[in-house]
Amino acid sequence: MFCPRCGTLLVLDKVKKVYRCPKCGYEAANISNKVVMSKSFQHNNKEKTIVLDSSSIASVPPTATLVKGHVRCPRCGHEEVYAWQLQTRAADEPPTTFYKCTKCGHTWREY
């Protein structure tokens, strides 16, 4: 953001919440819309997690539970896996259950 008068880079005045030119003293409009910006940013983050696909899952979320003896890893046959649910795609679809093998780390989803 540059000063429209002299072209100097504007400096943010944190007390008055304005951008001010250190050279000629020009003050830009109030930046009180900062709150709105951060809100829309959070919204985008939420949408990203919703459209998450099984191929992009690398780590087990903190909500995952350890399941023993009920689910078998299709890769190594181990019967101790982490299980968690994620809402994929549309919100009206049922959440998809994901599994991660504690032995070989193989991650898959239940269809």
Ligand SMILES: [Zn+2]
């Ligand atoms: Zn200036």
Ligand SMILES: [Zn+2]
């Ligand atoms: Zn496995």
